[in-house]
Amino acid sequence: MEQTENLTFKVIFITAYEEYALKALKAGAVDYLMKPVDVEELKLALQKISNLTVTEQKQNIRTARAAWKNDDATLILSLHDSFQVIDLNGLLYCESDKGYTTFYCSDGKNHLVSKTLKEFEERLVLANFIRPHQSFMVNMKFIDKYDKSGMIHLKDGKKIPVSSRKKEHFVSAFLNKNSD
Structure with missing residues (x-):
């Protein structure tokens, strides 16, 4: 996790295992996609990346870490323009x-x-x-x-x-x- 403090690039995490999504988001991924990758979801993820500054990404990581202390009681939804903690x-x-x-x-x-x-x-x-x-x-x-x-x-x-x-x-x- 500490390696993401000085992130200078943006990441989209692609996996076949949904249980890794939370770890990916905590580590600084802008989005995560489930395999097989849906072309429309990939386009939306790429759009998120192009609209997000590195400073905003770092702030999102700090916010996510604070919000997800109790992983069992929350679910993270990937919305069109943000991640929503439920x-x-x-x-x-x-x-x-x-x-x-x-x-x-x-x-x-x-x-x-x-x-x-x-x-x-x-x-x-x-x-x-x-x-x-x-x-x-x-x-x-x-x-x-x-x-x-x-x-x-x-x-x-x-x-x-x-x-x-x-x-x-x-x-x-x-x-x-x-x-x-």
Whole structure:
């Protein structure tokens, strides 16, 4: 990490392993891309590099290191023009649509990324999220109730469908969580 203090160049990290993204960003990468590389994402990353000064990059590194002290409770989203740190304890749910995922936070903010929900699923499951439907992942702590017609009611009033294919798994996880 100390080697990045005097960075005079910019880096885009390309990997097949998402778990290295946080380390790459902490080390000073301007962006990270998952293999296989999507041409549009690469173009956006190159655009980020051309718009970012080395001074701004160094400030981003300092900010990132301060924000990511508790790696287990955060998720870093690569947005069009920045990296957004998401507190998983305040993330209500995620919704996927045609290769994009929107993250809905309890503070009312939404963040759209050009990645599929599948790319975040493993990390979110470890943080007590469940996938009740192909298009949604829900933070279990924000579930108010589940009605037997197949609808999850979140504490903020949002309703999330449970697919028939995932119903048994969801109900089992929901009942086990609430029996603790």
